Amino acid sequence: MRGTPLVLLALAAVFVLAAGCTGGDDTPTTLRIVPAGSLLLPMEEVEAGFEASHPGVDVQIEGHGSIQCVRQVTDLHRAIDVVVVADEALIPDMMYRPMEEGDGNYTDSYTTFATNQMVVAYTNQSTYADEITPENWYEILARPDVVVGISNPMLDAAGYRSLMVTTLAGDYYGNGSIYGAILGDHLRPAPAVSQEGTTTVITLPEVLKAEGEKVRVRDGSIYLLSLLDAGGVDYAFEYLSVAEGHGLQYVTLPTEIDLSSAGYADEYEKAVVKLGFQRFGSIGSERIGNPIVYAATVPNTAPHPELAREFMDYMVAQFSEGHGEGWPTPLPA
Numbered sequence: 001m002r003g004t005p006l007v008l009l010a011l012a013a014v015f016v017l018a019a020g021c022t023g024g025d026d027t028p029t030t031l032r033i034v035p036a037g038s039l040l041l042p043m044e045e046v047e048a049g050f051e052a053s054h055p056g057v058d059v060q061i062e063g064h065g066s067i068q069c070v071r072q073v074t075d076l077h078r079a080i081d082v083v084v085v086a087d088e089a090l091i092p093d094m095m096y097r098p099m100e101e102g103d104g105n106y107t108d109s110y111t112t113f114a115t116n117q118m119v120v121a122y123t124n125q126s127t128y129a130d131e132i133t134p135e136n137w138y139e140i141l142a143r144p145d146v147v148v149g150i151s152n153p154m155l156d157a158a159g160y161r162s163l164m165v166t167t168l169a170g171d172y173y174g175n176g177s178i179y180g181a182i183l184g185d186h187l188r189p190a191p192a193v194s195q196e197g198t199t200t201v202i203t204l205p206e207v208l209k210a211e212g213e214k215v216r217v218r219d220g221s222i223y224l225l226s227l228l229d230a231g232g233v234d235y236a237f238e239y240l241s242v243a244e245g246h247g248l249q250y251v252t253l254p255t256e257i258d259l260s261s262a263g264y265a266d267e268y269e270k271a272v273v274k275l276g277f278q279r280f281g282s283i284g285s286e287r288i289g290n291p292i293v294y295a296a297t298v299p300n301t302a303p304h305p306e307l308a309r310e311f312m313d314y315m316v317a318q319f320s321e322g323h324g325e326g327w328p329t330p331l332p333a
Contacts, residue, residue: 028058031304031311034072035084036294037063037222038116038158038238041245041326043084046315057307065156065220067275067284070094073299074106080299081308084315086239087157087287088112088295094284095297102301110297113316114328117260117292118158118165119250121243126234129249137251138169141235142181147213149233150183151221154208154275157287158221161259162237163191164271164289167200168257171270186215199269204276239292245326262291294319294328 035043040063047059064072066085072078074094085091088110095106120137122129127147132140141148153159166179184191184202188211192203210217216233218224224236225246243250255261259268268289275285296315298308322330 028056029304029307031057031059031081031307032062032079033059033082033084033311034062034064034069034080036066036069036086036157037220038086038242038328039063039084039294040222041242042319042323042328043315045323046318049318050311050314054307059311063220063222065151065159066090067094067157068155068219070284073301077101077301079301079303081302081304082296082298082312082315083107084294084296085157086116086292086294087290088293089288089290090157090284091295091297095299097283099301104300106301107297107299110295111312111316112293112295112331113319114294114330115260115292116239116241116294116328117252117258118161119238119240119243119252119258120235121228121238121248121250122235123228123231123249125231126228126249128234132235132251134251134253137253138166138173138175138178138182142178144214146235147216147233148182149216149218149224149227149236151224151237152208152217152219153204153273153287154277156220157292158237158239159217160273160275160287161289161292163202163273164259164268165237165253165257167202167271168267168289169253170200172254172257183215186211187217199272201272201274203274206276206278208276239328241326241328259289259292265291293331 043061047061051057051059066087069083069085070090073080091110097105099106128140150162151159153163166182170176170178188209189205194201221238227233228236256264256267271289273287296312298305298312302308320330
């Protein structure tokens, strides 16, 4: 009988030790970050660097289209610590509003940190890869046997920017058929196109799909990479950093239409895309052409706000240094 208490004490000690390995003070703090898919490659380095200096923190990166990043907080009400988007305007447009539950807005501030430019990406196996140039790209993409890939403009900034680029190209080249020949004529239901002064407005339907084989649509621009590699599309509208980071061939576009320069902001504003989701009826439905600027915010619902701000500051510092291919361009100081 005397042995029983000793056995029980020994077993209790084992359970205490086991609990200490899986919970309690030794449990890593999970920091959840949802960045735009175009940032996944550099975010791997940011994650590794932050975790190296914070051994008790497990950073979990989950890429989405920029609109989907925001919706993780505003629609799905997930416990997200940092939201990072490829269009700074999405944060005030969609997150500076009262939370459905609780007090205050989803967020009240954000930090900008990088810029980028739109390019036409392709591979050596793409149809007419030996012919395409910065001068004739729109003629090549309009050919009926060329397959073009874009991300879903309802979910991803690169998607609605693809529509903007082809719209702006029509004015730049004096050829009003460019948008329709490359994209618009191959989407169903066909987006409505209207002219308001010098501004072209493309209004998307509630559900947007490609018709036929000319255009293929994926949820995010990052998902077009596998299609390019497999030959499922010949050309895709991508960010320069993504094309470089994944070793793709690409054609640069005129600065007047590639959404890269603050000096051409007035020109970019002449292309507007209205999103079709009823959910966006009063918030964020009108995407106005603007220079590409990345931004990050810590939602007011973040589970670890202080640590999240520390991560965001570290991330912004890393992007400001400029790491070369695969990284977007730092904003001018």
